[in-house]
Amino acid sequence: MxxxxxxxxxxxxxxxxxxxxxxxxxxxxxxxxxxxxxxxxxxxxxxxxxxxxxxxxxxxxxxxxxxxxxxxxxxxxxxxxxxxxxxxxxxxxxxxxxxxxxxxxxxxxxxxxxxxxPGVSALTAAPTLAGIPLGGVSAAVTVLPGHRQAVTEVDWPAYRHGGTLVVLMGVDHRAEIARFLINGGRQARDPVAFLQYASTDRECVVESTLEQVARGEVAVEPPAVFVIGEVVRLRTASGSPSRKRGQTTLSPLVSS
Structure with a gap:
């Protein structure tokens, strides 16, 4: 045996x-x-x-x-x-x-x-810790992988009518993703939030717009999740939850 x-x-x-x-x-x-x-x-x-x-x-x-x-x-x-x-x-x-x-x-x-x-995924943890609800504003939440192969295969025009997008592993291709979305019909002024190092002492949130991301004006580094859509504005209105560990802060945009 x-x-x-x-x-x-x-x-x-x-x-x-x-x-x-x-x-x-x-x-x-x-x-x-x-x-x-x-x-x-x-x-x-x-x-x-x-x-x-x-x-x-x-x-x-x-x-x-x-x-x-x-x-x-x-x-x-x-x-x-x-x-x-x-x-x-x-x-x-x-x-x-x-x-x-x-x-x-x-x-x-x-x-x-x-x-x-199973483990707690940054897909849900990062937005929650940043005070961004994935529901409540749009009727749909779409999760997209942001690595090179996926970026070239996604039907970007399918997301032109709004809705919340959550992109994982897409920091390196963020400008390209933003350009694909805008060229596919998404509004250039749509808000974007990059959620870096979620739940750690280095946790940081960078808010921007699709247009600024497409122009390469936003400095972020992996690991990060980014959220696109009107739900990002809810964070601005409510602020992020206060926690002993990994306080969330708003980082400035890179100057154009």
Whole structure:
């Protein structure tokens, strides 16, 4: 009889604040024998893992997606005979635009026992922490991936009539996304909010318009989620919730 392969947990680490890690995720981390973690995961969350575990950083470089995935798959195969749980710790939720689906498929094809542990996604956490409700103004909320391939495949004119857009992983292509939306019929004056480092001590909100973003006038850096639509104005009216950790502040635009 073939030896049973190690159990792999695809675990969501949440948006950054360790207090937003789920109880189940913390328990599994404490039992892990190996932890393959995204470099964006905070040291505070890693400190909750079994100190005797093997810690393996998953270092993805821009433009090296295929090599990154191959490296992760190779680690899974090396750890297939691990005596205890293997944790793949991914920021946010493991199956929300984070290539977790591809990893899940690989593990299933290779006979691993896999369990997915959901996490709090920046998709909802970042707007909430910034005081931006995703509902209440528009009847629809659309979530879009902002990486290079998705940007070229999206039917941008489909979003010309308004509605709330939430873009993940799109900071590097923000000007191009804004131009596509404007050229597709979206109003250039539509408000935009970039939500950087949500739930961490570096949390920051940058408000702008599609036109300013399209002209390259807004300085932001990943990780960030950005929200497009009238819901952004509600933050201006109500202000963001006050929290002990990661106070949200309004950053100025880059001068044109």
């Amino acid at each position: 073939a030896a049973e392969k190690a159990k792999v947990y695809l675990v969501g680490a949440g948006p950054g604040d360790p207090d937003l890690l789920t109880i189940k995720a913390a328990r599994i981390l404490g039992e892990a024998q190996a932890v393959i973690y995204d470099k964006i995961v905070s040291p505070e969350i890693l400190a909750l893992a079994n100190p005797q575990a093997t810690f393996i950083p998953a270092r993805k470089e821009r433009g090296q997606q295929e090599a990154f995935e191959a490296e992760i798959h190779a680690w899974y195969l090396r750890l297939r005979d691990a005596v205890g749980p293997v944790v793949r710790l991914k920021s946010g939720d493991p199956l929300v635009f984070g290539r977790g689906g591809e990893e899940l498929e690989f593990l299933s094809q290779h006979g691993f026992n896999v369990e997915v542990v």
